[in-house]
Amino acid sequence: MVKIYIDPGHGGIDPGAVGNSLYEKILTLKMALKIKEYLEEYDDVQIKMSRTGDQTRSLTYRTDDANAWGADVYVSPHINAGGGVGYEDFVYPGVGQTTLAIQDAIHSEVIKATGFNDRGQKQKNLHVLRESHMPAILTENGFIDNSGDAAKLKKDSFLNQIAQGHVNGLVKAYGLKKKAVSKPSTPSGSLxxxxxxxxxxxxxxxxxxxxxxxxxxxxxxxxxxxxxxxxxxxITAGAKYHKVVKGDTVSALAKKYGSTLKQIRDWNKLDTKYTIYVGQNLKVLG
Ligand SMILES: [Zn+2]
The missing domain is CATH 3.10.350.10 (LysM domain)
Incomplete structure (x- = not known):
């Protein structure tokens, strides 16, 4: 079981960076909710978020919450500002191999999923990186005050790609496996x-x-x-029809298509003698 703490930057009275009619706090929440949604497709994962709406959260609240929950990893998506373009991420200066490997994985997968300009993997003394008791990464996903990045960030589909990049990185770092999809029990109707x-x-x-x-x-x-x-x-055949030719019998067709005599009779409302005629379009599979 991997306990993943997702901390969308800012929120409530703190909008974060603002630019090009975008608010960092709204973008980080959208990305974080998608990260959660995509992660829920995997087995043996628990997810907790510092906020799931527009709540105000102090930095201390965020790290205390993750520490008390016993998170295995802390991921905090942000949006950059201040004149630049593209993506970078931060871990605490001097962290060990585990955290660096997580940074490697998330960094390369976000770049792959988004095509962002790569500003590199960085280290910085930031509260959420310093006060969290587990490997922690803060990602800066584009510049809100750069018109090119902002145009991308305005699209939910692009925010989803950013989220997918984060998830792909976590999947790689922790070897997460997708939940098994339940197999369709009956082939009736096409899938x-x-x-x-x-x-x-x-x-x-x-x-x-x-x-x-x-x-x-x-x-x-x-x-x-x-x-x-x-x-x-x-994925499945759905209904199948057979055009009757001379010599066909219902029992031979049932055998050929793997259905039963009774099914063919019922589907085609045949009489008790299973009378069929040449040229008839016979339903042979449900
Ligand atoms: Zn921020």
Missing amino acids: VHTVVKGETLWSISQKYGTTVANLKKLNPGAKEDALKIGFKLN
């Missing part, structure tokens, strides 16, 4: 999966308990290497 970044047919097949071969059969358009983000992938 569609929307491809997200980094997925392969293999990883999707594992997620749903199917095989790459099945996915290829159901999605002739999806090439293994060209899985586009946002592609709607059929």
Whole structure:
């Protein structure tokens, strides 16, 4: 179990940096709530936040709260100001290997997820880094007073990318594993999966308990290497129809498609003799 304390910078009467009609306290809260949401997809993680709304929190409150809870790691997202561009993060001067490894992981993953200008991994004597009793990192995610950074920070999708970078770093640092997705119990109705970044047919097949071969059969358009983000992938077949040709029998079709005689009879309202005719569009799979 990893106890992760997320401390969105500023809040309440302290807006933090302000610029380009943006308030640091609002951006840090949005990022922190997303970090929490993404982390909840992982096993063996506990999350606590210094604030989940626009509350005023003293620096002492924040570190006392994390210390009392017994956090394993302290992550405090901020937005920079003062004439610069891009991303940097801070740990306490002279910290040990554990904290440096966490800084490495979060730093590289945020840069990867956002494409931010990289201002480097830094060390600074700051209250939340000094008074917290666990590895602690403070991230400065773009400059609110830089028009280029501000334009990005105005988009929730970009704040989500920043959050994803933080989470990817924590996942890497602590070897977190995604929660198992419950497999669909019945193949009735078709199940569609929307491809997200980094997925392969293999990883999707594992997620749903199917095989790459099945996915290829159901999605002739999806090439293994060209899985586009946002592609709607059929996971289960859904209903299937068979055009009856001469010589077909219901029992042979049931066997071929893996359904039962009774299912085929019910779906197609056949008579008790299972009468079918050539050219009939017969539902053979539910
Ligand atoms: Zn700040």
